[in-house]
Amino acid sequence: MNNENLNLALHIWRQESREAKGKFEEFIVTVSPDASILEMLDEINNRLEKEGKIPIAFESDCREGICGACGFVVNGRQHGPLPKTATCQLHMRNFKDGETIYLEPMRATPFPIIKDLIVDRSAFDKIQQSGAFISFNTGSAPDANAILVPKEAADASLDAAECIGCGACVAACINASAMLFVGAKVSQFALLPQGQLEKYERVQEMVAAMDEAGFGSCTNTYACEAECPKGISVINIAMMNRDFIVSKFRSKEVES
Amino acid sequence: MGWLMKFVNSSIGKKFVMALTGSLLIMFLCVHLIGNLTLYFGEEAFNSYVSTLDIVKPIVRVVEFILALIFIFHIYFGVVLWFNNKKAKPVRYKINASSDSSTLSSRWMIWTGGFVLIFLVMHLSTFWYAFNFSGEVEIDGVHQYYIIVTDWFKDPVYASVYVLAMIFLGFHLNHGFQSFFQTFGWNHKKYMPLIKKLGTLYAIIVSLGFASLPIYFFISSLGDK
Structure with a gap:
């Protein structure tokens, strides 16, 4: 394995606030190939802080690729060039020595830039609040096998529920469409017997919120x-x- | 009807209209192509095909009216969607890497469709107008349909715009065919790969089928000189 440090030219989007006009700022860095891209930014930020400059703002939380907090655009690709990889799991060994890398925030009108690489993804929360739940009486936990769930349905539902709400689908889409996110959130319930009772109301509410x-x-385009x-x-x-489509045609409400 | 207006104004409703009209237009292209191919069987075959359509003119007029509506809806909703989508994503990335994650045909629908629209106007103002309203279709009791069509195809500018439009149409169909299945919700793990291949095959057959006519008549006109 090649352990030599990489010399990279980074162009990172700097924007002070929502209203401010942003621009790319160049950073020349030497970084270990074993560092993740977020660790590289941490190093740059340490340096910037020592120099009394404002560090680069970016989001991250678990750094294990399961929380969906991180995510920016690396050379035009959301979460970088690797398939099925969150930004935090992207290591610098995937880049070549001397490469120029552009880091940008996700671009979408519903995701306004808050600062540098951080965007406001609360639009996703609003969609979730509009219908991504099952109305249920709280109380003691129901018996696990009271409602039987076919294995196939459980698998498909869990596949949809894997969505971490990171926003990559919106960032990658030429139309900034959130349909992969909403599709996953709708289907994870619709596929289960418990979710089918409110299936049609849910999809109408969530699409309306979207x-x-x-x-x-x-x-x-399936870029998402x-x-x-x-x-x-x-x-x-x-x-x-x-x-x-079915919900709209079968609903008995004439005006809605 | 309030529910229907609300439905077609929603994002999925607009997609539904695009998919419904698009799928109908795909079927229309098939019928249109079969008719056009009679040109290969000579003057008599083509003239008798067009004059047969003339006999059932009232039915043709109704079909034309429905077809015009389908086109208008497809174009109108396509443009509205394009504007809305532009509004949702006004800023592009510094590095354009979209070809890593999607096909050219899928991203260029508005442009391939736009060029086909320009062609459609040209097409209607020449053939459709000439056949229906110019009064030149019959000279001394002899149908002129074949002559009108092949004369246009001998024009190098007309022929090249025609061929170019059919190439664009091919790209448009390549994406549109599988896309309407997806929009209707008919995406099945087992059948979708086949549907995508069928769509590409259909796009190639339709665009080659239409484009071959001006190419054939243009090249054979070179021999006449």
Whole structure:
């Protein structure tokens, strides 16, 4: 394994606030190939702080690729060039010595930039709050086998539930469409018997919240699926489309 | 009807209209192509095909009206979606790496469709107008349809725009065919790979089928000189 340090030219998006005009700032760095891209930013920030400069703002939490907090665009690819990999799991050994790397925040109108590489993803929270739940009486835990769930349905539901809500689908989409996210959140419930009772109401509420937030529409380019760190399938979008269309045609409400 | 207006104004509703009209247009192209291919069987075959359509003119007019509506909806919703989508993503990334994650046909629908629209206007103002309203279709009791068409195909500018438009149409269909299945919610792990291949095959057959006509008549006109 090549352990020689890499010399890289980084162009990182710097933007002070939502309203401020941003621009790329160049950093020439020498970094270990074993460092993750976030550790490289940590190193740069340590240096910037010592110099009395403002560090680069970026989001991260678990750094294990399971929380969905991190994520920016590396050379035009959300979460970097590796498939099914969150930004925190992207190591510098995937880059060549002397390479120029552009780091940018996700670009989408519903995801306004807060600072540098951090965007406001609360639009996703609003979509979740609009219907990503099952109405249930709280109380003591129900018996685990009271409602039987076919293995296939459980698997498909868990595949959809793998979504960590990082926003990569929106960032990768030429239309900034959130349909992979919403499709996954709708399907993870719709696939289970417990979720089927409110299936049609849920899909209507969540699609309405998605439209309200100003996300684009799906052109079926499937870039979202290719860039998703969890490999969520676009079949979830198809299921959402089907449920939404059916819900609109079968609903007895004339005006809604 | 309030529910229907709300439905077609939602993001998925607009996609649904695009998919529905698009799938109908795909079927129309097939019928249109079969008719056009009679050109290969000579003057008599083509003229009798067009004059047969003339006999059932009232039905053709109704079909044309429905077809016009389908086109208008497809174009209108396509443009509205494009504007909304631009609004959702006004800033592009410094490095354009979109070809790593999606196909050219899928990203260029508005442009391939736009060029086909320009062609459609040209197409209607020449053939459709000439066949229906110019009054030149019959000279001394002899149908002129074949002559009108092949004359246009001998024009190098017309022929090249025609061929170019069919190439764009091929790209448009390559994505559109599988896309309407996805929008209707018919994405099945077992069948989708086949649907995608069928779509590409259909796109190639349709674009080659249409484009071969001006190429054939243009090249054979070179021999006449």
